[in-house]
Amino acid sequence: MTGIKSERAFYHKGKKQWISTVFGLYDGIVFKGEQLEDGTIAETNLLYLGDIYLQSLNSFYVKPIDYDYFKSLKSKIVSRLYEILGVKYYGLQNKRQNYICYRYSKLCQLLPVTPHKYVSWLNSN
Secondary structure (H helix, E strand, O other): OOEEEEEEEEEEOOOOEEEEEEEEOEEEEEOOOOEOOOOOEOOOOEEEEOHHHHHHHHOOOOOOOOHHHHHHOOOHHHHHHHHHHHHHHHHOOOOOOOOOOOOHHHHHHHOOOOOOOOHHHOOOO
16 A cells, blocks of 8 residues: 555545545555456456545646646756646635745745845855
8 A cells, every 4th residue: 555644735625624644545446357346347447546535636636737848847946836836826726815925944945945044145046
């Protein structure tokens, strides 16, 4: 099993709360030709998604990625910004708040950059 440990990273829409738990993405798999619980034979491969993962997908808490565009980004900083901000802006659709605000210190933690004491010391390298 590959598991996910969520420390308030997944939002449970039904419970209207952020959850802290360990869960798997998949509950089971049945391969073509294997017998199903009802005795029939599977005509194709079947993948059963885990409840929390499925609930997240059904609530549209996912963002499609333009992989070709992502691969075209040459800067590590720009590609990381695409990952971080893309999810955040995608989640803002149909919301009252239409902006995102990060502290400089937090952004430096998320990006592959070294924080500087003074903004005037920043450069675009």
